[in-house]
Amino acid sequence: MRPIRIEDPQDPRVAAYLDIRERDLAGRQGRFVAEGKVVLEMLLAANRFSAESVLVLENRLAGLFWTLRKAPADLPVYVAASEIMDRIAGFHMHRGILAIGRKGAAQPAEALLDTLPARALIVVLVGIANHDNMGSIFRNAAAFGADAVFLDATCCDPLYRKAIRVSVGAALKVPFASFTETIGFTAALDRLGFGQFALSPRGQTGIRDAKGTERLALYLGTEGEGLPESLLARLRTVRIDMAEGFDSLNVAAASAIALHHFSASRT
Amino acid sequence: MRPIRIEDPQDPRVAAYLDIRERDLAGRQGRFVAEGKVVLEMLLAANRFSAESVLVLENRLAGLFWTLRKAPADLPVYVAASEIMDRIAGFHMHRGILAIGRKGAAQPAEALLDTLPARALIVVLVGIANHDNMGSIFRNAAAFGADAVFLDATCCDPLYRKAIRVSVGAALKVPFASFTETIGFTAALDRLGFGQFALSPRGQTGIRDAKGTERLALYLGTEGEGLPESLLARLRTVRIDMAEGFDSLNVAAASAIALHHFSASRT
Known part of the structure; x- marks a missing residue:
């Protein structure tokens, strides 16, 4: 050199x-x-x-x-x-x-799905448009051994400079791919045997009681609006219980808690 | 008006x-x-x-x-x-x-300690100098019902504009105070009956197995160097288990996982 x-x-x-x-x-x-x-x-x-x-x-x-x-x-x-x-x-x-x-050629979501092992933990992001949050979620995904991250069309680019920096390089390590149509992607995960969990403040199950599945997809939505109702209706919804009068958790912090939980509840 | x-x-x-x-x-x-x-x-x-x-x-x-x-x-x-x-x-x-x-007059740490209820969860910060992390930790403290935050002299100001913004106002809600000397503060918490837990990548107990105490102090240190050894030796050390080859978690993400855990393990 x-x-x-x-x-x-x-x-x-x-x-x-x-x-x-x-x-x-x-x-x-x-x-x-x-x-x-x-x-x-x-x-x-x-x-x-x-x-x-x-x-x-x-x-x-x-x-x-x-x-x-x-x-x-x-x-x-x-x-x-x-x-x-x-x-x-x-x-x-x-x-x-x-x-x-x-960057190379973008990998189609279907191709990335095909590479996943029998036992897999994946993160599905819908509408994450903030590069700080994107980078933090990738960092947490790497920390807890997620196999891949999938992004809908409204997510920002994980390879944006700030997202890479905040991820401490995890955006360069954890494989990711974008899908075009969320309901279709959800149906594909169903066929592939994924248990599909969505974090939502109005989730049916407290996360401490949520038992993971061998193949597990964790959905995270934007902080403001959250995941769309039409999507929540198709998934197992999980909530993180908080103190009264302050039901606001950053989506990256929520991802840390959920990935920490599911990375172990599957072993 | x-x-x-x-x-x-x-x-x-x-x-x-x-x-x-x-x-x-x-x-x-x-x-x-x-x-x-x-x-x-x-x-x-x-x-x-x-x-x-x-x-x-x-x-x-x-x-x-x-x-x-x-x-x-x-x-x-x-x-x-x-x-x-x-x-x-x-x-x-x-x-x-x-x-x-x-801002008003700063409350001495001792005075704030005296106001805490019999059952209390507090956060002790040592060397948190980044306003993003400071704000996020306050947000998590509020979300999981922490009663107060205590800061050593090397922490940044939670009332800095960006810290308040990132905390979504929690820095204005959760009471906080600074202490001047960490070992002396730790001794005071001991006398007041606090179980004292420190997050550390080399912690002795996995956090899932850490049983909380009725009065509980959670110590968080800087990402790079972590809490000083002299302090860790006096506390119960707790680790968050991560995937191999990526033992890096942002301190705010770690605070979310630990506060989520201890907010429930005491009920």
């Missing part, structure tokens, strides 16, 4: 890093940005996505020696002084470690 | 709202900023802090009619057009609802 020094913020070799914040919103043509050492290690280790290049602040390079040893020998590693790096990224990059990954 | 129209961003009556982001960092002399309708309602309902004034975008005023009916009759309600409000706050205020609250 021979680091390549970048002296000019307009150098075409680092074009993918230009104005990172602006580009997040506009999308980036099949690429994503990984930030920080832990996320970079996950990108290189997880083997789900390929890294296209790395851009590192010059004083961070030594600390990445062992991390970059695990990278393919031909992975370009660009190094820049702080001032150049800030001008490339378009804001002050105090972390100083960036990488560009390639 | 007669709204007072503000036409000039430099009007001294809205001086407390000037350049909100900058002032967050500099502190604001015993005041805090509450943002959004839900948080404003919590401020007015919780009675822990007094509101000094409210600043509302003109098109949001009608929607606050019932909220402001609950406010003291002499609470100044300032109304501004979008452009004026943005110039006051120093950035684009799309939510359009702000209030200034007074």
Whole structure:
């Protein structure tokens, strides 16, 4: 690995890093940005996505020696002084470690379902549009060994820079796929033998009493409106009991409690 | 309640709202900023802090009619057009609802301890310096009926604007106090009959097997370093079991799981 020094913020070799914040919103043509050492290690280790290049602040390079040893020998590693790096990224990059990954072709939900083992825990997200929540849910999914995450068409992208960062790289590790039509997807899970549980403040069963199934799908909806009634009617609804007068739990916190519960209630 | 129209961003009556982001960092002399309708309602309902004034975008005023009916009759309600409000706050205020609250005199930890009932669940925070985590922990504390939160001297301020917002107002509801010296505080809890549990990845007991006590203190430390060994040696340590190869859980997610567990294991 021979680091390549970048002296000019307009150098075409680092074009993918230009104005990172602006580009997040506009999308980036099949690429994503990984930030920080832990996320970079996950990108290189997880083997789900390929890294296209790395851009590192010059004083961070030594600390990445062992991390970059695990990278393919031909992975370009660009190094820049702080001032150049800030001008490339378009804001002050105090972390100083960036990488560009390639998304590759999106896997259809059906194909991902086919890869799941006989004993499987999956998360189904409907309308999760906040990148913090998305990242946190992926982090919890990884922490409790979920096999995959499935997203409806109204969810935000787990490979958005902030979602990856909040997930501490779990978005690069836990397989995910999008489905187009929720009721059809639910029917497919039924056929595949999944017990289907939905978290809802008005759930019929307290989660402590909810007994898991060998194949288990956990549905999570948006905080405000929750999962649509037409969907809840088809699922086993589970609630997390709370103190009176405060029935509000963040969806990521709820996912932690539910995944913790179901990761064990199936053993 | 007669709204007072503000036409000039430099009007001294809205001086407390000037350049909100900058002032967050500099502190604001015993005041805090509450943002959004839900948080404003919590401020007015919780009675822990007094509101000094409210600043509302003109098109949001009608929607606050019932909220402001609950406010003291002499609470100044300032109304501004979008452009004026943005110039006051120093950035684009799309939510359009702000209030200034007074912190009042800080309650000593000992005084707050004296108010706790015979059966009590409290949270003890050591080194929680991230406002997102602080806000989320307060939200979870409220959701699971914790009676109070105690903070060591290295924790950030729960009344920072973002912490209040993330807590959805719980930071204005759940009583809290700071202590100066952790080991001394731990000894005081001992004398008061608290079972003291610390979450730690290397905890001795899996949390599912941890039986709560009638008076229970849950200690949470920073994500990176965790609670100091000298402290862990004095407490019952509890771990949250995770999937192999990913032993990383956000401290707020961990607090949700632990509070959910202990809120019931004591009944």
